[in-house]
Amino acid sequence: GQNIDQPTEMTATEGAIVQINCTYQTSGFNGLFWYQQHAGEAPTFLSYNVLDGLEEKGRFSSFLSRSKGYSYLLLKELQMKDSASYLCAVRALVAGGYQKVTFGTGTKLQVIP
Amino acid sequence: DAGITQSPRYKITETGRQVTLMCHQTWSHSYMFWYRQDLGHGLRLIYYSAAADITDKGEVPDGYVVSRSKTENFPLTLESATRSQTSVYFCASSEYVRDKKYEQYFGPGTRLTVT
Numbered sequence: 304g305q306n307i308d309q310p311t312e313m314t315a316t317e318g319a320i321v322q323i324n325c326t327y328q329t330s331g332f333n334g335l336f337w338y339q340q341h342a343g344e345a346p347t348f349l350s351y352n353v354l355d356g357l358e359e360k361g362r363f364s365s366f367l368s369r370s371k372g373y374s375y376l377l378l379k380e381l382q383m384k385d386s387a388s389y390l391c392a393v394r395a396l397v398a399g400g401y402q403k404v405t406f407g408t409g410t411k412l413q414v415i416p
Numbered sequence: 417d418a419g420i421t422q423s424p425r426y427k428i429t430e431t432g433r434q435v436t437l438m439c440h441q442t443w444s445h446s447y448m449f450w451y452r453q454d455l456g457h458g459l460r461l462i463y464y465s466a467a468a469d470i471t472d473k474g475e476v477p478d479g480y481v482v483s484r485s486k487t488e489n490f491p492l493t494l495e496s497a498t499r500s501q502t503s504v505y506f507c508a509s510s511e512y513v514r515d516k517k518y519e520q521y522f523g524p525g526t527r528l529t530v531t
Binding site for chain 1 (some may be wrong): 433447448451456457458460461464466470472474475506510512514515517518519521522523524525
């Protein structure tokens with residue numbers, strides 16, 4: 304099975320930097336995704352890591368350490384529109400060579416002026 | 417329109433009724449997924465499908481049935497709805513190659529209320 308943990312809520316100030324952590328335990332690990340979900344909307348893709356290290360994409364960066372079962376999403380220059388839930392998702396290879404993607408409970412980020 | 421669609425968007429049904437949620441994607445993605453989202457639980461995987469006629473259980477499959485006779489459709493049926501199945505249901509699709517990105521694309525969701 305898979306176990307994915309994220310903080311439930313975080314608050315940060317507009318213009319600041321925030322780091323959202325995700326720890327996981329899984330067999331057959333084959334990638335970690337971060338999604339953003341605004342209230343009442345569907346999740347949308349933010350970033351992907353399958354190898355150790357940092358992936359940067361504009362104001363968003365994501366880091367992965369496979370040996371530690373750890374990832375973080377870094378959001379820089381926070382804007383009010385970044386107020387949303389951030390979902391960590393782990394992809395695993397299962398019997399038959401198929402992929403299975405499961406999500407953590409999500410971190411609700413509130414950006415305050 | 418291209419993309420992934422779900423119908424209905426909103427549904428109210430009574431306990432014990434059978435209800436089917438539809439999901440359709442136009443990308444010919446091999447994989448499709450059904451999740452439910454509840455406060456405090458996040459997105460939980462109900463069933464997924466690797467291709468037409470290949471489906472498997474996720475974390476919370478009890479009380480649900482899926483089929484995938486065509487690549488583009490992945491309906492989810494609640495055989496006898498219960499109040500605990502009141503939730504928002506998201507369908508998603510993706511391609512898959514080992515180690516490659518291939519993120520999931522989500523439909524707009526179906527808000528189901530069981531009374």
